[in-house]
Amino acid sequence: xxxxxxxxxxxxxxxxxxxxxxxxxxxxxxxxxxxxxxxxxxxxxxxxxxxxxxxxxxxxxxxxxxxxxxxxxxxxxxxxxxxxxxxxxxxxxxxxxxxxxxxxxxxxxxxxxxxxxxxxxxxxxxxxxxxxxxxxxxxxxxxxxxxxxxxxxxxxxxxxxxxxxxxxxxxxxxxxxxxxxxxxx
Numbered sequence: 001x002x003x004x005x006x007x008x009x010x011x012x013x014x015x016x017x018x019x020x021x022x023x024x025x026x027x028x029x030x031x032x033x034x035x036x037x038x039x040x041x042x043x044x045x046x047x048x049x050x051x052x053x054x055x056x057x058x059x060x061x062x063x064x065x066x067x068x069x070x071x072x073x074x075x076x077x078x079x080x081x082x083x084x085x086x087x088x089x090x091x092x093x094x095x096x097x098x099x100x101x102x103x104x105x106x107x108x109x110x111x112x113x114x115x116x117x118x119x120x121x122x123x124x125x126x127x128x129x130x131x132x133x134x135x136x137x138x139x140x141x142x143x144x145x146x147x148x149x150x151x152x153x154x155x156x157x158x159x160x161x162x163x164x165x166x167x168x169x170x171x172x173x174x175x176x177x178x179x180x181x182x183x184x185x
Contacts, residue, residue, distance in 0.1 A: 063088035065166030066097060069138065071158070071185040073178055077149045078142050085135045086166070092133045096163035101148045101156050101172070109147030133162075150178040158185075 065086045074080040079101075085092065094116035101111045116131065133139065148156050152174055160168040172184045 059088070062086075062166060064090050064092060065162045066133075066160040066168050068158075068160070068168065068170055068185055070183060071170070071172065073150050073174075073180055073182045073184060074142060075180055077145050079145060079150070079172070079184070081141045081143055082138060083141065083160075084138050085133050085162070087135065089133075089135045089162070089165075091135070092162050092165075094131050094133065097133065098161045099143060100159050101143065101145050102159070103148040103156055104151075104154045111143070111145045111147050113144075115141060150174050150182075150184070152176055152178050 063086050066083050067086050069082045069084065071079050071081045095114050097115040099113060099115070103109055115133075143158075145156075150156075150172075153176060154174050156172040156174070158170040158172055160170075162168075170185050174184055175182070
């Protein structure tokens with residue numbers, strides 16, 4: 001038969017072993033919680049970065065575009081466009097602003113170029129000079145339409161692309177007259 005001291009000693013050892021087991025479980029739970037919180041924080045940071053990038057790209061797409069104020073027939077085959085950059089736009093080099101005029105559906109041909117190009121399809125900035133569009137300034141550009149020259153009672157389609165950003169689409173509406181000074185937009 002075991003004496004009283006041996007029984008108490010055995011109970012103490014059992015309690016100590018249970019305490020150490022509980023402490024190991026507690027430390028394991030703390031470690032699991034720390035790893036889980038690190039993963040959650042890292043995921044939240046990645047989502048925030050993605051959202052910020054998407055927001056900046058959307059802002060660039062919406063803001064950085066060319067807004068025609070009016071387009072007038074200047075002479076045979078040329079259109080004088082008065083325009084500005086949309087509010088909130090970044091400065092855009094002329095070489096990054098592309099234009100194209102497409103003839104009425106079923107028509108043949110198109111004209112295209114950049115605001116910095118020279119040659120047959122040219123767009124020469126005639127007001128405010130420089131080689132870069134600055135928001136808040138008004139510019140005039142001459143678009144040479146050879147293949148899609150202004151034609152009475154037809155619509156042509158002007159597309160403007162500002163770099164990798166926004167597009168502008170305008171319908172050039174020619175009435176019964178294509179005389180110099182006729183407003184088409």
